[in-house]
Every structure is written in C-alpha cells, then in structure tokens.
Amino acid sequence: MLHERWELSGSVALRPEPFGALAYDFDSRRLTFLKSPGLVRVVRALGDGGDVHDALIAGGVPQEQWPRYLEALTRLAEHHMLRPAGVAA
C-alpha cells in the first residue's frame, strides 16, 4: 500500500474529536473511529495528490510507526472509507 495513491471516499465525512476523528460513510451508514490525531493528519494528507508514503511524511509520522499506520489505513480501505485515488465518485 505504501506506494499506492488512496483518498477519502466521496461519501465519507470526518469530524474532529479530541481523540482523533469520527469518520462517517453516508452511503453505508458506517461509523468508524480514527483513533489518533496523527492518523487524521495522514488521512487528510492523502487528498493532496501524493501516495501513502508522501502522506505519512506529511503527517509527521516517525518511520518506526509506519507499519501500525499502514495497518489502520488498510482497515479503512477494507471498509471502503478510503478509495483508490483518481477514481470518479
């Protein structure tokens, strides 16, 4: 996933919260928790046009934590909270 381009799905909205953010998918009605402010920064940075690697750097995530972040991003992708970038809504 590291060198792939992903972005937030068009039907998903993020709401900032003290622990990170709530992500709500208006289509599936699914609520997911982004459990750290770092993960929220990375997810938002995914929309900037680069790949996941770029977003991790933009989000200021130390490299030793990347595996944990990739795991969280993979889970978001499995739940269709993220979609491959560049695909029309």
Next chain:
Amino acid sequence: MTMVEPRLVERFEQGLDAPICLTWELTYACNLACVHCLSSSGRRDPRELSTQECMALIDEFKRMQIFYVNIGGGEPTVRPDFWELVDYAVDNYVGVKFSTNGFRITKERAERLASTDYLDVQISLDGATAEVNDAVRGAGTYDRALRALGYLADAGMKDTKISVVCTRENIPQLDEFKAIADRYNAQLRLTRLRPAGRGADTWGELHPLPDQQRQLYDWLVAHGEGVLTGDSFFHLSAYGEALPGLNLCGAGRVVCLIDPVGDVYACPFAIHDRFRAGNVREAGFAPVWRESELFTELRSPQSGGACTHCSAYDSCRGGCMAAKFFTGLPLDGPDPECVKGNGAVPASVRPQPSQDHSHRGPVRNQPVPLTLQTRRPERACDENPLAGLRG
C-alpha cells in the same frame, strides 16, 4: 457500531464535541398509548418547537457535523410538517432514522421513502404475534406494523429496521422476530425495556426474568453484529464476552435526547428534571451539549460505588443510569437487572415523574394487557408463575 477499544471507551467517558447518537423526539402526540412508552406520550405539547425552530436546529446539527439523528416521539408522522422536516434534514446531509408505528406509512409514502437517500425507517413491533404485540402496543397495531413493512419491502426499501423492546412476553419469540425481519428484507433491532415514562408502571411485570436475560445474551452473542441493539444491553456483558458496540452508559457523553419542546436530556430513557441539561431555545444546542452543568458532571470520573469491587464491573460499568434512577436505586450502585443479582429493587418509593403527556381519556387501539396473575406467590422469592400450583 463496531467494537470499540478500551482506551477509546475512556475518551468517550470524557465526552465528545458533538453526540454520536442524538435522539430527537419531534412531538409528544401519539395515536397510540403503548404501556411502556418511555416519554409518556399521547397529547401534543402546545409549546412544541415550530417548523422554523426545527429547521434552525437541523442547520445547527449540520454545523456540528452530527451525521444523523434518530427521530421519534410520540409518533413523529402525526406532525403535519414531518415529511418537510425529513426532506430538509437529508437535503442538508443530516441523515434521518425515524421510528414509527407504521400507521401512516402508505404504499405511496413507502415508495417515496425508498427513493430518498440518507433515510432509514424503523417500525416498532413488540411481539412476533399479534397477541403479544397488541397487549403492549394496542389492538390492531401488529397488523398495521406488518402492513407498513410489506409496503416498504415492496417499494424496495433496504434494511428497514424492526425495533423490538425486549420483554418477558416476547423474549421467547426472538427466532420468530428474526424470521419476520428476513421475510421483509429488514434488519432486526432489539433494545432494552426501561422503567421510564409509562414503562415505570409496567416494568415490574414486563422486564425479562433472570433466565430470560441469559437467553437473550446467548442469542445476541450467537447473532453478533447482524442484529442491532442500540448498544443497550451492555449490562449483560457481565455474563462474559462483551457484546458488540459501546459497552458503557453514553448518557451526556456520546448520547442525548432533545424533546419536542427543545429540552435536552442526558439520554432517551431519562426524561426527568434530574437529567435535564438545558433547552435549545436559549442559545441553541451546542452550548447545552458542550457546557451544561449536568453533562460536565456526567463526563467527570464516576465512582462505581458498590460495584467497584465486583469482578464484572469492567464489563458492565454498573449498567444503565436511567434504569437505576427510575427504580429508586442509587446511581453509583448496581443496575436493577444486574446479572450477578446485586441490583435488588428497593421497596421504597420510585421518583415521581416530572411530566406526563399520556392521553387522559380512552384511546382508539388501547392496549389490553395480558391477564396478569393476581394470586399472591406463596413465598416472596417465587418468580416462576407456576410455583406452588399443583398439577
């Protein structure tokens, strides 16, 4: 809702910037008179929020990024502006799930609902047979609920919810409820009977018996996330494995209720002055949610009281605040349905209700309660209705 990690639960206890689960009761008016109504509904309150006030509130939900609201009542569809408000909300990306008894869901309305995005419908059904349902909800209500489910299914509505309040009479019917849900392409939602509103008067006769609680828990574990619960059975997690969802009292932390006159309460089961945080007519909803004295108190560290030393406390977190309050139990002690049997309901007086919108005269479809045993049990601890009967 998905499983929530323990660390996140602690964050939830400190409250969120906006609720996750907001219930908004649009009216106290109702065409029925269910014996367990949480809000003692029946008569419309003349101070009800106007259409304009409701729309302003929806605007505020949108600003606060409240993604969806659970609309109820009373029977919300009796408000003449109900469909207008639903359209206004979904057009503003505030999704709506509304609860209804189904009387006003016509074939045409069902088709319209099926073609609206961000909209969920929840039909109340408290028995898998007319006999069990109508005893609680009123004559003819079973047929009308099923008729509405039929219209919705025919219109192609997906995942209509069938909302069941679990009682002593209907827990033996769980498999039948599931079969009804499957038949109508619907999703089953089971919730806990609370001793609130008129439910305070009927809870003693209707709440599940201890062995039924266990049966319910096992059934929920077996069905997992396929059956919705509104996370309302977390007191049963003390049996062992945690149930899916949020296993803590969300009152004032992730949950709240706005009533028809704009009063904000800590949760839908706590319509009482003790749990009233403020009113949206003063300065809107956000200040009440974020700054009210009551919600600040509910988000501060709570004492488990008598429960602290119980091995199951981490699972059940002491149970439901409203259930304790309305049965006269201390808020920092066990739930009246504590599965360890620690929540004996005191004989002392229950708190007086602080409001009642019940119909004063007879109501069409009046429930006819099942005949209850009038013979006194031979011993105070006899729960089995057959105890003492000679074959």
